[in-house]
Amino acid sequence: MAQETGGINRLLQDVLKRPGNETCADCGNPEPDWASLTLGVFICQACSLLHRSIPHISRVKSIQETWDASDIELMAALGNTAAKAKYEQKVPAFYYRPTHTDCKLLREQWIRAKYERNEFEFIEKQEPYSAGYREGFLWKRGRDNGQFLSRKFILYEREGALKYFNKQDARDPKAVMKIETLNATFQPAKIGNPCGLQITYLKDNSTRNIFVYHSDAKEMVDWFNAIRAARFHYLQVAFPGASDEEVRAFDLTLQKYL
Numbered sequence: 001m002a003q004e005t006g007g008i009n010r011l012l013q014d015v016l017k018r019p020g021n022e023t024c025a026d027c028g029n030p031e032p033d034w035a036s037l038t039l040g041v042f043i044c045q046a047c048s049l050l051h052r053s054i055p056h057i058s059r060v061k062s063i064q065e066t067w068d069a070s071d072i073e074l075m076a077a078l079g080n081t082a083a084k085a086k087y088e089q090k091v092p093a094f095y096y097r098p099t100h101t102d103c104k105l106l107r108e109q110w111i112r113a114k115y116e117r118n119e120f121e122f123i124e125k126q127e128p129y130s131a132g133y134r135e136g137f138l139w140k141r142g143r144d145n146g147q148f149l150s151r152k153f154i155l156y157e158r159e160g161a162l163k164y165f166n167k168q169d170a171r172d173p174k175a176v177m178k179i180e181t182l183n184a185t186f187q188p189a190k191i192g193n194p195c196g197l198q199i200t201y202l203k204d205n206s207t208r209n210i211f212v213y214h215s216d217a218k219e220m221v222d223w224f225n226a227i228r229a230a231r232f233h234y235l236q237v238a239f240p241g242a243s244d245e246e247v248r249a250f251d252l253t254l255q256k257y258l
């Protein structure tokens with residue numbers, strides 16, 4: 001039987017060498033050594049742990065285990081390239097695609113957005129971050145005592161600004177952050193929360209930071225991508241005729257000055 005198992009493993013190795021299967025379907029890490037049998041994708045070990053948290057969508061198996069011929073056939077019929085064409089068919093140009101060095105929150109939400117919520121197959125599911133308007137409450141770290149307080153935030157592309165308000169019924173915002181100078185990065189360790197987001201902006205020619213989080217991971221990643229969408233759309237207007245790729249390159253260059 002050992003000979004037969006060896007033969008089967010060779011078949012699996014052949015499938016792994018096919019274009020698309022040589023990197024993790026979710027984070028791009030080379031040489032994935034796990035697979036999702038239900039989704040038909042090869043993934044790295046770190047991503048396999050995240051897949052385990054959505055067992056109703058994804059059933060994972062190590063390539064080191066013993067494989068049935070039927071499971072190998074399934075992986076040969078599906079695979080990373082076919083899965084990408086299905087689950088990533090409508091990823092917006094501004095949407096952040098995490099790599100293996102990104103925080104767990106971003107990687108997990110990317111996996112859930114793709115396979116659990118099917119956000120990139122149905123454009124209407126992208127409204128929380130692509131509508132050009134978003135409002136809601138975030139926990140914001142106080143400047144003086146470091147305590148987090150609930151604050152109302154409004155992102156409005158047409159006004160070119162992200163604002164927050166100290167009191168719920170306040171008419172005047174506490175801060176107006178211009179989209180053209182806005183940048184956001186996840187900083188869970190620095191902020192002491194897995195959903196911690198650092199928002200950087202320019203005011204009176206100096207760099208300011210605020211630190212926020214939302215207790216719901218999807219909500220926080222939606223805020224992050226809504227900010228990216230607003231910036232992307234601002235740059236599309238500022239650089240008419242530029243391709244999506246060029247706009248992304250402009251964005252990275254401009255962020256260096258923040």
Ligand SMILES: [Zn+2]
Nearest residue numbers: 024027044047
């Ligand atoms: Zn991965």
